[in-house]
Amino acid sequence: MRKSLIKKVDLIVLGAGLAGAAMAWQSHWQGWTVAMIDRLDARSSSRVAAGLVTPITGARAAASWKWDEFYPVADAFYRRCEQETGETFWRVEPALRVFGSQTERELYESKWLSARNDRNPLSIHADWVSAEENSGLKAPFGMCQIGPAARLDTKAYLGATQRYFQAHDAFNQFDLNCDVDLVFDALGQAVCIPALELIGKRIAFCQGIAARENQFFNDLPLHPARGDILLVESPRVQLQRVVHHDAWAVPVGQHRYLVGATYDRAGAGSENSVSEEKTMQFRAELIQRWESLAHGTFQASHHVVLEQRSAVRPASYDRHPLLGRHDVHDNVFCLNGLGSKGTLMAPRLAELAIGAMNGTTIDRVFSRSRRKVV
Ligand SMILES: Cc1cc2nc3c(=O)[nH]c(=O)nc-3n(C[C@H](O)[C@H](O)[C@H](O)COP(=O)(O)OP(=O)(O)OC[C@H]3O[C@@H](n4cnc5c(N)ncnc54)[C@H](O)[C@@H]3O)c2cc1C
Known part of the structure; x- marks a missing residue:
């Protein structure tokens, strides 16, 4: 008789960006079996992000929202991920x-x-x-x-996470059509994905801006914000640390710097993807900001733009995250709305999401229900 290939897990995580990776690690560490699914979109927000964690932000020089709740969890979380994977991607400085x-x-x-x-x-x-x-x-x-302050090398972290869960047979590269591929059992106690021969007790939607693509969480009050970053080479600049000025600059070795970032709500508008129309405009804006930083402070004489990276941040209207249970399906959850602070917030929010799956009430400031779509 043919042995069943169906895999049963405690949690299916849809999306392996900063939100999904944090969900997967936190639930793995509390002893749940996990299956991650991601189509590995190279233009996802997490794969473009600079991964900066900065305690003082904005024109008012205010402390980052709920810093004392988020930062200690994030710091311990990324250190533990480094230990588990044997790779390096978290730098506190x-x-x-x-x-x-x-x-x-x-x-x-x-x-x-x-x-x-x-x-x-x-x-x-x-x-x-x-x-x-x-x-x-x-x-x-x-x-x-x-x-x-700290920086997460998001590409290295997400790559290490993918390899770790792949090695545990818990990562699926797959473009899930949620409206077709997800099936619920009659009692509503399991989520089935026949195409992957996968059954989960519950599922966490961590899709970022792609949440708009399907019926489950397309009512989230997301207010997307496009962002662009340049990778420049400036031989005469000798930066050792992250610098914030008109723009921020992150040294990545060999006189190369990430320079960013633009923030454009209108540009993201109702789209889920980045339009080419504004790409050159944002490139010029970032070059100007880099020159003002480099000339004004470092006397750099020239630079070469090696690359431009663009993505859409899953921001919410009030800039706070969106966590919660689905209105109809009790075993369906979302973790979204990370905006510009996914690195800082994802580890703690994943803890809260697991708490919600275990029946704890989500604080209103994190809840997806605090405001319906505008
Ligand atoms: C230019 C720029 C700079 C930034 N800089 C910083 C920074 O310095 N610090 C910081 O903390 N944050 C920064 N951010 C914000 C940060 O990127 C976001 O907060 C964070 O990445 C959001 O993560 P997420 O997992 O919610 O969404 P995403 O990164 O969008 O991840 C969603 C994942 O779900 C997958 N997915 C979606 N739908 C499906 C489907 N149907 N099937 C399979 N897979 C699917 C996608 O492939 C993707 O991997 C920046 C963003 C941008 C654009």
Whole structure:
């Protein structure tokens, strides 16, 4: 008699970007069997992202939202992933902030650099640094270093995750047509994918912007935001650390830098993909920002643009994540809306999603139900 090839797992994870990878690891570590599915879209947000984790953000120099909840989990999570895979992709190092004006300098001074902020509750710290200590940076308004800050090499992390789950026979490269390929058993207790001979007790949709493509979570209040990054080669620039200024720059070796990022809601609009129309416009914008950073602070004389990477961030209207159970199917969940902060938020949100699968109520600020599609 033919042995059944059907594989039964505790959790099917659809999407192996930052959200899906975090779901897979966290559920694997709590003892669940997992099956990941991904079509390996090279233009997915996670494969384009710079992977920066920055504690102070925005024009108001505010602490990143729920930093003290997200960062400790993310730090422990990526360190554990490195141990499990034997690969290196997580680097913790203070980032530099080169002030662009006297106003910005005073803002940082009053919020972060004055003595009374020495014992801030979020463990975020900012310290003055002199330009001479940092590859001769020119910073007429001064600069500081901010920590803890980190960078995830997202391609390396996602590649290592894929290889790990492949080795455990738990990764399927497959373009799932959710409206056709998913079947629910009569009692609603299992999700079946006949094409993969796979049965799961539950499924987590971690599709990013592609959630709009099928019936399950196409009502998520997503407000996509296209982003572009350049890979440039600038022989005369000698950056050792991530620098934030008008743009950010990430040294990736051999005088090469990632420079980014644009943020364009209108450009993403109702589309799920990147249109070529604005590509040259964003390229010019990033070159200008790199030149202002490089000429203004490093006296670089020339650069070569080696590559431009574009993707659409799965942002939500209020910039908060979207976590929750499906309205009809009890064993169907989503983790989405990571916006610009997937690296920081995904590990903690995956913990919360697993909690929800075990019956814990999701805090309203994370819940997909807090606001319906506009
Ligand atoms: C230019 C740019 C720069 C960024 N920089 C940073 C940064 O510095 N730091 C940071 O934290 N974040 C950054 N981000 C944001 C970050 O990329 C997102 O927060 C995050 O990647 C979202 O991850 P996700 O897993 O939700 O979605 P995605 O990355 O879109 O992953 C979804 C996955 O699902 C798969 N999938 C979808 N549908 C199907 C299907 N039907 N069948 C099979 N597979 C499917 C896709 O192939 C994909 O792999 C940046 C984004 C951009 C565009």
